[in-house]
Amino acid sequence: MRNPKAGLLVSLLAIALLLGGCGGRPAPGQPVSLTDVYRQMEEQVGLPLMLEVTPELALDFYGIDTARCAQWVLRLAQDSLTADEVLLIEARDAAAAEEIHGYLQGRMEAKAAEAITYSPEQYAIIRRGHLLRDGLYLALIVSPDAEALLKVYRGQVPG
Amino acid sequence: MKRFCLLVLVICLCAPALAQEAPSPRQPGDADLASGRYDAYFDDAVFVGDSLTNQIHSQALASRRDGGGLLGQARFLHAHSYTLAQAAGVSANTRVQLKYRGQAVGLATGVARMGAGKVFVLLGHNDRAGTFLQRDLRNFGRVMDQVLAALPGVTFVALSLTPITRAFEEAGANSQAHVDAFNEGLRALAEEKGLYYVDVATPLKDQDGYLNPALTRDREVHLTEEGVGLVVEALRRFAWAQHEQGVWQMEEHHAQP
Helix, strand or coil: CCCHHHHHHHHHHHHHHHHHHCCCCCCCCCCCCHHHHHHHHHHHCCCCCEEECCHHHHHHHHCCCHHHEEEEEEEEECCCCCCCEEEEEEECCHHHHHHHHHHHHHHHHHHHHHHHHHCHHHHHHHHCCEEEEECCEEEEEECCCHHHHHHHHHHHCCC | CHHHHHHHHHHHHHHHHHHCCCCCCCCCCHHHHHCCCCHHHHCCEEEEECHHHHHHHHHHHHHHHCCCCCCCCCEEEECCCCCHHHHHCCCCCCCCCEEECCEEECHHHHHHHCCCCEEEEECCHHHCCCCCHHHHHHHHHHHHHHHHHHCCCCEEEEECCCCCCHHHHHCCCCCHHHHHHHHHHHHHHHHHHCCEEECCCHHHECCCCCECHHHECCCCCCECHHHHHHHHHHHHHHHHHHHHCCCCCCCHHHHCC
């Protein structure tokens, strides 16, 4: 005998999965170029003048060894008094993703701690920022337009 | 009396010519400094500080991106809101910390791990430096001692604290008189310890001794691009002097005109 409650649950689960899939996130395993993702962020949302973080600086400043990344796009606002920062990384493996996630977490916390006394406005922007991890893909997005940037990211990066 | 008048007249006539003379050989030319040929001096330097140092860092990164070599290969260690008290290790506030390779570090530990050959320190605004002058100088002295203990033989350079605007003073943040007193004390402290002191503050001041409003981007302490450029120029003058005095030898490829 069929349980009507179980049937309802299955139906709700199916609807939820269907709706989740409607967000437009590419399926896992699909290739993605983080350089293209960043370019789309620039084109669709716009970013202030940003500085490229070199591999040497990535290591010194964040602790991120780019040798452990399959690809990366690391950008900081050229105006150091604004909090804008976009870090997009695909780690080489799960262990690297775990380590890099820790560094990004630390970076986000440090940004907030540094801004809290000197700029409530920048602090609020940082608090609305995003720290993401989808498998080997990691991102730190801090911007007044963080939600719009996130939408671009989720439209391109497998989740 | 006639002779005296004649002498005054001759001096007056000669004065413009004297003023237009080429710069003394003991002074660098502006073009020479702007060329960046002395920036190689900073290749093994680490600049430590707060948001002001971050501003210098950003300008150096932008210059490198655009093919320039502002401050050579200098590296930077900074955190917004970082204080002299934290640097000296006498603050209970551990919320803001310097970070090197993802790890929180003290100032001396950080520059030692980075293998600095020269250490430039610009700190004090977040302590309202000069408000408690002896305390602030004691803290700077601790920083000097700690860096020298961690890196024996390092070249330590204390940078004067940059000025504040009149508006910032009126808002009660600090006073320019305190900043000036701090800088005088810092100069004396550096001299007493046989270390360098570089005045990067004077070129930033207006006629009243405050931060020139044209050089600030927030009407407080932070600098415009031009303001950072003046700090860099003062640093280049110091590098030039080190070269002139034979303290630093420029490598052949930098020496080419």
